[in-house]
Amino acid sequence: SPSCGDDKKRRVCYYYDPGISTVDYGEGHVMVPHRVTMAHNLVAAYGMLGDMRRLRTAPATAAELADFHDEGYLALLQDLTPDGCGGDDGGHLREEGGGRGVDNPVFDRLWDYCLRYSGGSLAAARTLGSGTADIAINWSGGMHHACRGGARGFCYVNDIVLAIRELLAHFRRVLYVDIDVHHGDGVQAAFEASNRVMTVSFHQHGGGFFPGSGAVADVGKKGPGRYCALNVPVSVGIGDEEYHRLFEPIMARVMEVFQPEAVVLQCGADSLAGDRLGELNLTTRGHAQCVSFIRSFNLPLLLLGGGGYTINHVASCWCNETAVAIGKEIPNDIPKHGFDVFYKNQEYKLHYKLETKHLHRNRNTANSIDGIRMAAMENLSKLKL
């Protein structure tokens, strides 16, 4: 039975499109695609590119996005320009529900950005489907909030839904696991009616934290997909030990009851301590333990990025998780490379340490953790395939 990962090698295929490196959500926005370039340069500096297969990434096509998204929405997205032409909402896309928000600005080359990050996730899914790799990685993907007909929470196109739909052509059942600090609402909604996709999200919940959905009682709509959505809400300040008192037993049970043939793990790095939006206290080791635990089940595995707003932490996290995927030990000292100045605040260590004053006070208790785990296990016991 799988425990804490293993040293066995996997065939890893890594997708990185340099076209995303200059994408800019605009001044004051917290989403910085360039952090994926930082992660990539760190992966390169650690000498890991030679340990993975790298296939050429082609941007997705509009037709590929239309496999999930509404054609009218795609036409709008394609036509939008930052100066307000093309029917946009004065520089921002309307939030689902009608509000005007700053979350989804219209910026230069937005459409191209969507095609590139989605192209990476689709290519990764196809490689897994072909059986020529065990693990495929696209750190620029993981945009879990995008809806069929609209942008939401920094996400415009839902590359995860597209990738899962591609995997469904090759695998009977696909498991989606989301360790981003936010609820993976867009992916859950897309597959709520299906019993071939199970979605599991761990997220900060309560106190008005975005998006507000994903209570433990949320198990999906009535019908064949009921109980194929599992939500594990936690409170501010959870650390590695308590997080894994939920993650490992719950995921082990999910594997038993759902028996997936492939797994997609969204590795949003905003669940790390010191994030600009998230308020949890995970370390890079605790976060990576989720990757090695899922990896230990030896199923075709798609690793995606997602949120993550303290950019040096995000790059460190995804670089380390690339090493976990390969099954390689890498030193804690950040190698000298073009971007090493970004890591000054963390004393040039891959596994950064924060002073207590920069952590959030833990609002979880042993009892609250046990209660959530039991509620989640209870939901899982109702899953009949």
Ligand code: V1P
């Ligand atoms: O809370 C909101 C508001 C509520 N609506 C009226 C908009 N939005 C959040 C969105 C967070 C999106 C997370 C994306 C991901 O899960 C996947 C990539 O990580 C929000 C927040 C916040 N503190 O929750 N937007 C912003 N902050 C924001 C900050 C600066 C500039 C623009 C947006």
Ligand code: CA
């Ligand atoms: Ca999540």
Ligand code: ZN
């Ligand atoms: Zn997030």
